[in-house]
Amino acid sequence: MKIVKFISSDPLQKQFGHALRNNVNAYFESRGISTRGNSALYLKTIAMMSIYIVPFLIILFAPVGKGSALLLAILMGIGEAGIGMSVMHDAAHGVYSGKKWVNTLFASSMYMLGGSTFNWKIQHNILHHRFTNIFELDQDIGTRSVLRLCSHAPINKYQRYQNIYAFFLYGLFTLSKLVTEFAQLRQYNKSGITKEQRHEPNIETIKLVVSKALYLFIIIGLPILLTSFVWWQVLLGFAAIHVTAGIIMGTIFQMAHVVEGTGQPLPDSNNIIKNEWMVQQLQTTSDFARNNLFLNWYVGGLNFQIEHHLFPNISHIHYRSIAPIVEKTAQEYGFVYNLKPTFWDALISHVKRLKTLGRLEA
Numbered sequence: 001m002k003i004v005k006f007i008s009s010d011p012l013q014k015q016f017g018h019a020l021r022n023n024v025n026a027y028f029e030s031r032g033i034s035t036r037g038n039s040a041l042y043l044k045t046i047a048m049m050s051i052y053i054v055p056f057l058i059i060l061f062a063p064v065g066k067g068s069a070l071l072l073a074i075l076m077g078i079g080e081a082g083i084g085m086s087v088m089h090d091a092a093h094g095v096y097s098g099k100k101w102v103n104t105l106f107a108s109s110m111y112m113l114g115g116s117t118f119n120w121k122i123q124h125n126i127l128h129h130r131f132t133n134i135f136e137l138d139q140d141i142g143t144r145s146v147l148r149l150c151s152h153a154p155i156n157k158y159q160r161y162q163n164i165y166a167f168f169l170y171g172l173f174t175l176s177k178l179v180t181e182f183a184q185l186r187q188y189n190k191s192g193i194t195k196e197q198r199h200e201p202n203i204e205t206i207k208l209v210v211s212k213a214l215y216l217f218i219i220i221g222l223p224i225l226l227t228s229f230v231w232w233q234v235l236l237g238f239a240a241i242h243v244t245a246g247i248i249m250g251t252i253f254q255m256a257h258v259v260e261g262t263g264q265p266l267p268d269s270n271n272i273i274k275n276e277w278m279v280q281q282l283q284t285t286s287d288f289a290r291n292n293l294f295l296n297w298y299v300g301g302l303n304f305q306i307e308h309h310l311f312p313n314i315s316h317i318h319y320r321s322i323a324p325i326v327e328k329t330a331q332e333y334g335f336v337y338n339l340k341p342t343f344w345d346a347l348i349s350h351v352k353r354l355k356t357l358g359r360l361e362a
Contacts, residue, residue, distance in 0.1 A: 004131060004267045006277040016333040017278040023325050024311060028318075037096045037315040044297065045087050045106070052079030052112070056219075059237070060226050066233065073237035077244025080113050080174070084249055086300030086316070088113075092121055095315040113174065113245070114215045116181050116208050118199065122188055126197075129312055133257055133264045133284035134273070140257065141264065148357045149258050152266060155358070163354035170250025171243040178216075181208060251347070256305035258357075259286050259349040261338040281309040282330060286338040287323065288346030295343060296320055303346075306337065 008014070028035055055072035058064060064072065090096040091106035110117040123139050131137035135152040142150075147166055148159045185208055188194045189201035219241075223234045263283045267273050273280055285305040289295050295303055301316025302308070307323055308316065330337040340346035 004134065004137065004271050004273060006273045006275055006280050008274055008276045008279065010276075012333055013276040013279045016329065016335060017276055019333070020278065020310065020326065020329045023329050024314075024322050027322055027325055033318075034098065035095065035311075035314040035318065036098045037090060037317055041086075041090065041096065041315060041317050048079055048082035048086055049109075050079070052076050052083055055079070060222060066229070069229065069233075069237060070240055073240040074244050077241040078248070080241060080245040081248040082298060082300075083109050084113055084115075084245070085252065085302055086298070088117075088120075089300050089302075090315050092117065093125060093312050095313060111211045111215065114178050114212065114219070114242075115174070116185065116211065118197075118204055118207070119181050119184050119188070122193055122197065123184070125312070126193070129309065132281060132309060133262060135264065135266060140253065147354075149254070149354075150264050151357060152264065159358040160355075162358040163351045166254075166354055167247060167251065170254075171246045173246035173250040175239070175242040175246060178212065181212075251350075252299050252302050255288060255340075255346045255350045256286055256302060257284065258353050259288075259338075259340065259346060260353055261336070261349075262286050278310055279335065282306060282335055282337070285309045286340060286346070286349075288340035289343040290320065290323055290339065290341075292343060303343075 055075045059069050059072050087106055088109045091103045094103045096103050096106050107117050128138050128140050135150045147162055148155055194201045220238055265273055287306050288303050301319040304319035307319040307326055327337045
């Protein structure tokens, strides 16, 4: 794996990082609370799991019509996105609970969605968090055949319309994972990342194949076997689940990093980014809609992306409380805190950024 170092000659950057850690730690110490999840997170888990599982059970065992089944499939997609953002995400970071086995259990909820927990941890926890918005290292903004999410990526003329068609492609986000994760794991195995994480490549490959097969049998096979729906109707419902979840998650993820004001730095010839790591995280992320209580609950704090990247060892349940501390500390040290006040502000900013990235001059 390419080694990139974050080094700054500006003493203010080191002082900012030190002060911010102290201020946030003081918040938890003064209240005597854990940085891990709490009862609010556990109740949310029950809600998200129910939104996903209960409609599926109704489809399997209740006499529902085609229209009702399609609506239930869409509801499952909403639940799938909720599990991914609010449950699996915290658990994969090891902050859902103070107990390792609990984190492992709920991180495995990724398999319920057709994905790989192991692949996610490498792509997200390691590559995305360590190399946020760095071209060719952060796979979240990597070169795409249709979308251009980074100003350093090659450009095609048709991408000038990507601000229009991007959201249709986001709908393929989780569906594509069903297939592309095989190539992704092969890349991790070949590059040595798998062994670096103390995992055996052959075992991870077998786990990926078995988990995908089991998922497809449950989500597609059982409805074909147990209901009166024909195969193409089941596939339509399956697509509805994933398109719904994909649009939600794809949009939320990109609104935190591909918006106006977020940087996309490149390391110099010595593989050095001339920022301290915490300043780098501050400059490549954005918060949005901090006062939208429903959004905060549903998206698992992904609208508090600044706090999440600065403190991935803290559960999202606490982000709304520590966000003012982070913002105030950043302002005190003269750093920009990129906040979009509402969901619509962030969405519009994302569309504008897509439009800019789709132009040859970007």
